Amino acid sequence: MKITLAYGGGGEETNKLIHDLFYKNFSNPVLESAEDAAVVEMNGKTAFTTDSFTVSPIFFNGGNIGKLAIAGTCNDIAMMGAKPEYITCGFMIEEGLEFGELEEIVKTMAKELEKAGAKIVAGDTKVVPAGSVDKIFINTSGIGTVIKPGISAHNLKKGDVVIVSRDIGRHGTVVMAHRYEVETDIESDCKVLWEEVETLINAGIDIKAMRDATRGGLSAVLNEWADASGVGIEISEEKLPISDEVIGLCEIFGFEPMDLANEGTFVVAVDAKDAEKAEEILKKFNSSASIIGEVTDDRKVVLTSPWGSKRYIELPKGELLPRIC
Amino acid sequence: MKITLAYGGGGEETNKLIHDLFYKNFSNPVLESAEDAAVVEMNGKTAFTTDSFTVSPIFFNGGNIGKLAIAGTCNDIAMMGAKPEYITCGFMIEEGLEFGELEEIVKTMAKELEKAGAKIVAGDTKVVPAGSVDKIFINTSGIGTVIKPGISAHNLKKGDVVIVSRDIGRHGTVVMAHRYEVETDIESDCKVLWEEVETLINAGIDIKAMRDATRGGLSAVLNEWADASGVGIEISEEKLPISDEVIGLCEIFGFEPMDLANEGTFVVAVDAKDAEKAEEILKKFNSSASIIGEVTDDRKVVLTSPWGSKRYIELPKGELLPRIC
């Protein structure tokens, strides 16, 4: 069965889709009250974020667009030291999408929500004519109460230690492999990270900044931090966890692993005194977690090679295109 | 200048777009802190909603997709008796969109936000290859503190009076006229409605339910209400405000004005004692505001003709297609 335009008319078919698919899988009283807006109780500092997911392919090794949509938004909330609580979800669907594909996406979302301990409380569904969107886009927005305040990209100080929660570049590798028609068994890192974050907070780690290294990869996070805090960051190439397949894909297409997107990998800057404890905690979730460097005062992001050469890491530029040169 | 894929890479160009266009127009400290999530202070019952805007054409008589995106989400919040406060905004842009068009959309959004007294505190921008989206989609989500609690589609009781805030069907008319290549000077009703709602609340009107009559039109709102509250609603055809052009378009294409979308028109159900006062208040904002009917107990939505015949009003069905029969 394919989704037709009738499902986006706002009438009977739209209601059917909402009830039989969305309410059934995302079931909770706030959502099912079907008001113009969900009404929830919030008290105090509240993290609020949004992301749109336009990934192609919509199904990939290690996940699908629905898993991304939940992980992405929950992670942005978690990165502020907040617990992901309430999520909204906007589906933009191309006429002709297989109902079964949508159903699989929705079921995956429900599973991820459970892991995050979050609920979808409001939604919106649009069906647009063939050619007006590529299969499906999903927007999720979310709110959550800040558990540990003061985490910020502006907080880095010289001497803070930078830790990455696992090996980098997996999601970008999976997507690029699909786009440029090479095969690999590697899975996207796509994952809700609240559990990791909550454990760090509960362990009393003095977290300065956290950021999930999504689009733009680790390079973007480090440059954004350096810029926001007016500091430098020095990373050791030897310590950067990268899997062989990610290196392989980068060799083939001329990419940098640090520029590739991640969807379940975050970078955390902690006070030096807590660095090893934080690394140890993260290693329990993924053994490749690693201290990769520290904050300096020279306002540049620098990568040090194993033989001591240094080079700058820039914010990635332009469209990521395979190069031959 | 056209938007290229480079603007969606998450790197330097994306940052440029964010700073030079979004921060400049949506300027506020929370947004500019550029964290993974905005952190705002919320206390008590909070309305939370989302909508994706996929309208074609993106510019139309009386507005553009940006105006819609702000009005739509602010209105959904307002409909719960809540003040629209913080908005997130996700742009999904087709490679090749004119920068000037995006700029105009953004400026319109800024103007509408000001009217609503709301702020964009978080955003996301994706640029996708030509053909992956039709020019631009925008998702907005929003939160706001509930000022008057207890407004709900589940609250209607027999005898409550139903009022529409202005003449119906304008936005749908403008969009359909464009889609099927006929001309009309009529303008979309697209508008932020918080001022109207705030005035009703401040006047102490006993509001039972409110809903903006967007996709699916007045027919959808009335049917959803009847369904949620287990009541009937009887509307008088004579009292329904409809402009000539909307009737003209409906004659041509065989549509029903009540099925057409509105983007700045809401329906409010009030206790009978407050009905005339509420109508009077709404007439100050738009002289076509009108009491159109009342709540009954027969679980159907019924339209009474001026000569006393009754017919059912159904939830609109399927895609809205022009008919010749």
Next chain:
Amino acid sequence: MSDLTLKDLYFKFRDPTAMKTLAELIRKEAKGLKEPMRVMEICGGHTHTIMKYGIKQLLPENIEFIHGPGCPVCVMPKERIDHAIELAKQDGVILATLGDMIRVPGSKSSLAKVRAEGADVRPLHSTLDVLKIAKENPDKKVVFFAIGFETTTPMTAALMERAFKEGIKNIYYHINHVLVPPPMRAIMDSGEAKINAFIGPSHVSVIIGAKSYQFLVDSYNTPVVVAGFEPVDVMESILMLVRQKLKGEPKVEIQYKRATTWDGNVLAQKMIDKYMDVRDTFRWRGLGDIPKSALKLRDEYAEFDAEKVFADILPNEPIDDHKLCICGQILRGLANPTDCKVFGTACTPSSPLGSCMVSDEGACNAYYRYAR
């Protein structure tokens, strides 16, 4: 007399006082009827007006409506709907047709569904758009799936005229135009429906003229009033039928004088005749084979006749209706939608079992929308 305004043409014919007055007159005068008046409105447009404006609710019990086979979508047999679907599925074909066709279910699919699967289907509002589509897609075959009674047929002919004049060679015509008088005759001949008065179509009559219904008077002694499509038009026509009944002199009268004449639009008739001639027979959904009841392209245009050009991919086995569907009886005036066991349950406008539920003009659809 003041000047006519455009608004008058709409709102004066929906005037509440006129409606109430006519209702009162009909109620009074109908008391004199010797037997119940069973009025068939031939045209689906009138079915729509009757349901939408609640006209039945204004009439006394001895005036009854029987809904005629006047919806061209409803009378198309499934195998021809399948033609549209098959044609749309062909590579390199753009299927253009009137919006009403998009949702109609054929035997396995619908145009809406194959469009969702990637077929290029263009819902038209104006036949002239076919020219535009053909010019913009010179490397495609544009199939115009032409459907409709005599109201719509001249526009297909006029489209051909213009296409040929402009030398456009990539439009193929799939002609499903049907005629109003033959099914009337078939229904009256069967005698089952016990119809004793007719409301004649509005716009079909603008083309073919009121004279086309004289046979109903001559052969079946049944009065006909050609009625406009607004509610006041229909009420006035009912009153005129009542008065004919009371007088006992059946004839063809025109209530819709502002647009209909005795002879119709002669230019349009000639245009049709230039491009089309009558089929020996045509299978109507619910009514079966009716001789000389539909049109086809003249043989000289065979190279543009989609039925011929695409003959090898077009299924031709007759396909019957869903077992539970009584559309056939409804179309023959033998049953009302509410007599159908699945009406409003298994069969609704969003998942129709039969064709009368699909088109907004179909009797079941109109009943569902306005009068369950």
Next chain:
Amino acid sequence: MSDLTLKDLYFKFRDPTAMKTLAELIRKEAKGLKEPMRVMEICGGHTHTIMKYGIKQLLPENIEFIHGPGCPVCVMPKERIDHAIELAKQDGVILATLGDMIRVPGSKSSLAKVRAEGADVRPLHSTLDVLKIAKENPDKKVVFFAIGFETTTPMTAALMERAFKEGIKNIYYHINHVLVPPPMRAIMDSGEAKINAFIGPSHVSVIIGAKSYQFLVDSYNTPVVVAGFEPVDVMESILMLVRQKLKGEPKVEIQYKRATTWDGNVLAQKMIDKYMDVRDTFRWRGLGDIPKSALKLRDEYAEFDAEKVFADILPNEPIDDHKLCICGQILRGLANPTDCKVFGTACTPSSPLGSCMVSDEGACNAYYRYAR
């Protein structure tokens, strides 16, 4: 000796201890050099390795790098970039080219920009994809904008071989293949750059063989080491050059023995020769006209030669570089990117003024990314 693994081929040639040891050896031995060693790495791939792995930082002050004209994108004059853009803009044309070309600015636009405006531009990773695109779009003209040094040229020839074998007629070839030895000779003849050692290209040499650099020894008395593209390869090659210098006997040596031979890939050379011959002259960006320095399609394939088929829409006026851009001097070995006034300010990889800033292999780009 244990078996070779794929990982060895990468990581053993990036081995930190080997790097440090070689650095130490070079530092020690280079003390004996009588004059500073000015090494030109001919190939942009080596520029990239040198910058990315910080090799300069490991070398003593008396060893200097001069970046050669070894990036095929950087040496293309703007009028030829404009060809690609004009071709992409044609209706019915799909322009296929290697990913590196997409962002390169021509005189007014770039392929990325015209693609945003609706042109069908396909960034390729494999030349074989051109066959697929051509087969999937039989009604389109697929123009393969072929660019690259001798490394890439055989793949264009092999593509033509396969296309002809499969009878594919809708691929047109726009040949921009350039040759490595002629600009080397031009630079040495001008004498400005004062180069006294060469690192020979890795992959160009796989095709043309190390023998192709013997003229640098014979005519200019300058040592050449054909080096692999990994950092250890480059370090070892530097050491080999230092030792040649110390010994005073310039010759062509091969460090990259695991992939390069004296004669090169003879089959690839034949394949090139079958489809292409040498142009009388070709204008290099920054270097000007160099005789016999580039290839073109043989006349017998004129009907597939995009330069001929689309001749009337292709601009041919030479277009000079931005006034402030010193790419020309950089390509001639006379300046370093940091000598340019607008380097890193008005000229950055996201809005490049000159071609050396565009390609990842370009000297300015590499400097910007790794060593500002």
Next chain:
Amino acid sequence: MCLAIPSKVLSIDENNIAEVDTLGVKRQVSLDLIQEEVKPGDYVLIHVGYAMGKIDEKEALESIEVYKMLAEAAMEDDFAIDPEKLVNEDGPLLYKPEEEENKQ
């Protein structure tokens, strides 16, 4: 397919395409199917992009006049209408003898 819409002709171009107005909605239709002269200000019936017939203004106004008289009579009697009172100079309202003449 019987939805046809009364519209007013605004202008006519050299290809016999008219711009027509339907309660404030304007569109292009072909006049190729109309034999009589059509001029701006005329009313036509529109169907799938074509004018299919002109509207006879006199007949329309007559009908409207009759409905007006009906309404007046109804108002007087509070809808207890006496059909016998509904006459004008041509005979009883709504049932005028001239219909007979048309048939030949």
Next chain:
Amino acid sequence: MCLAIPSKVLSIDENNIAEVDTLGVKRQVSLDLIQEEVKPGDYVLIHVGYAMGKIDEKEALESIEVYKMLAEAAMEDDFAIDPEKLVNEDGPLLYKPEEEENKQ
């Protein structure tokens, strides 16, 4: 255009297309430009969809062996390396006389 990637041949089909592996990433490349026999297990250099040359395993292993010896020498002396000590049976490491022979 000089990015060429060492890869391992996994299989070869009847059209002379090989599946190759690059650190876990697999893709199809043409062997049309290689004269020598290529078999699964061989290493090739890949460029824009073609194998452009075979990798000489013996040479590669020899280089690796030299680097290993270098590393060992370095470890011993804590990088205070004496070039004179870096020799094997062929003479000084990293500078082997056999290059001379190739030239003819």
